[in-house]
Amino acid sequence: MEKIQVTTPMADSSFNPEFLQAHAELWNLTFSYLKAMALECAIKLGIPNAIHRCGGSASLSELVISIPVPETRKPHLPRLMRFLAAVGVFSLDNPTIDEEVTEKGMGIYRLTPLSRLLVDGSIGGHGSLSPFVLSQTTKYHVSAAMNLSDWFMTEDKEVAIEMPFRAAHGTDLWGVMSRDANMNEVFNAGMGSDSRLAINFIISKCGEVFEGISSLVDVGGGTGTTARDIAKAFPHIKCSVLDLPNVIDTITVDGIIEYIAGDMMEQIPPTDAVLLKYILHDWNDEDCVKILKQCRNAIHAQKPGGKVIIIDIVVGSPSKDMFEAQVSFDLLMMVITSGKERDQHEWHKIFMDAGFSHYKTRPVLGFLAITELYP
Numbered sequence: 001m002e003k004i005q006v007t008t009p010m011a012d013s014s015f016n017p018e019f020l021q022a023h024a025e026l027w028n029l030t031f032s033y034l035k036a037m038a039l040e041c042a043i044k045l046g047i048p049n050a051i052h053r054c055g056g057s058a059s060l061s062e063l064v065i066s067i068p069v070p071e072t073r074k075p076h077l078p079r080l081m082r083f084l085a086a087v088g089v090f091s092l093d094n095p096t097i098d099e100e101v102t103e104k105g106m107g108i109y110r111l112t113p114l115s116r117l118l119v120d121g122s123i124g125g126h127g128s129l130s131p132f133v134l135s136q137t138t139k140y141h142v143s144a145a146m147n148l149s150d151w152f153m154t155e156d157k158e159v160a161i162e163m164p165f166r167a168a169h170g171t172d173l174w175g176v177m178s179r180d181a182n183m184n185e186v187f188n189a190g191m192g193s194d195s196r197l198a199i200n201f202i203i204s205k206c207g208e209v210f211e212g213i214s215s216l217v218d219v220g221g222g223t224g225t226t227a228r229d230i231a232k233a234f235p236h237i238k239c240s241v242l243d244l245p246n247v248i249d250t251i252t253v254d255g256i257i258e259y260i261a262g263d264m265m266e267q268i269p270p271t272d273a274v275l276l277k278y279i280l281h282d283w284n285d286e287d288c289v290k291i292l293k294q295c296r297n298a299i300h301a302q303k304p305g306g307k308v309i310i311i312d313i314v315v316g317s318p319s320k321d322m323f324e325a326q327v328s329f330d331l332l333m334m335v336i337t338s339g340k341e342r343d344q345h346e347w348h349k350i351f352m353d354a355g356f357s358h359y360k361t362r363p364v365l366g367f368l369a370i371t372e373l374y375p
Contacts, residue, residue: 035087042084042129042135043068048111048118051090056111081109089115127193132185136185136332137191140176144168145335165336173336178246188247192225198311199226201365205234209309209372210234213272216309217242217298219264219291220279223250227257227275242268268298277311281329282339285350292354296375308373314361315343322367329341347371 013270022345042048050066051058058066060081061129064074093108111119117129145166151164165173177184210216210230214237218227221241229241240258241248248261262270265287266272274295279286280304299306301361315330317323330341342350351373361371 131189131193197225217271310371314369325367
């Protein structure tokens with residue numbers, strides 16, 4: 001009988017370590033959306049806090065007892081924990097996946113530097129970044145991202161200029177927040193938690209930015225987390241928050257800062273300094289110039305020597321991880337706004353177009369930057 005030779009589409013030599021690595025990376029990238037969903041799940045179940053209450057490490061059996069899920073769901077917790085450890089949210093002292101080890105809970109899960117950021121009180125004893133994660137993994141964000149390919153392929157010019165978020169929800173992020181009180185609360189809580197981390201770092205490492213000013217307006221400052229921390233660190237500075245009415249109307253006045261309902265496109269109250277933190281990346285270049293011109297009017301109306309303080313991303317970090325964080329945020333801006341993250345040249349152009357003469361920028365917190373902008 002004649003021997004039949006079997007051929008494959010790919011020679012055996014193609015199954016080299018490089019190919020196998022690429023295959024694994026493709027799988028990991030394809031299923032990477034599960035990382036965000038598992039992280040959200042861990043936060044909502046209170047797993048980081050549960051491990052923290054156990055002294056920073058906990059056995060599987062301790063977690064099964066302490067995490068509030070129905071009995072029918074508890075058998076699934078080991079698989080969630082194994083995944084979270086595999087992607088670096090937690091560490092596992094004994095990574096064995098033997099059935100007996102899993103059933104007896106012999107693996108010890110520990111907090112990592114990443115998951116410590118999710119523990120209540122981890123940021124200056126006041127909070128954590130858990131609200132930030134929850135604010136960026138909402139159903140609105142996820143469904144908008146799922147429209148990305150359709151948005152790219154549309155031929156209708158009027159529809160093409162809309163961001164995927166609007167295509168998915170019929171309005172922009174601020175429109176959703178105005179009609180969904182829970183989303184408004186979740187988003188503002190998330191921005192507040194991230195703001196606390198950023199401003200605490202800036203106050204401690206770049207406090208000279210606030211020297212020589214007696215008043216500051218935090219434009220788009222939400223619930224006032226940033227302005228409040230600045231006012232406490234620098235009591236001589238009168239701090240105010242300017243934001244849309246649907247945000248201001250939900251805030252309880254505390255006497256520390258003044259809340260002003262308004263629109264930054266129309267007018268910004270006179271002040272020594274205007275703070276724009278995570279604001280300009282939400283807008284296209286034309287709108288950024290309009291906002292910056294309003295800032296210029298506000299600091300000119302007060303007295304000479306005013307400035308605009310910008311906390312945002314300047315794309316171009318030499319660090320691979322930091323650069324990935326920057327371009328990830330840029331893609332988020334493409335999905336949910338008409339704005340973008342900008343590199344040094346793009347920032348320079350809008351500064352000059354808005355009539356400012358000079359500025360200085362320095363990196364903070366790795367992938368962020370703080371810019372002092374002068375007329």
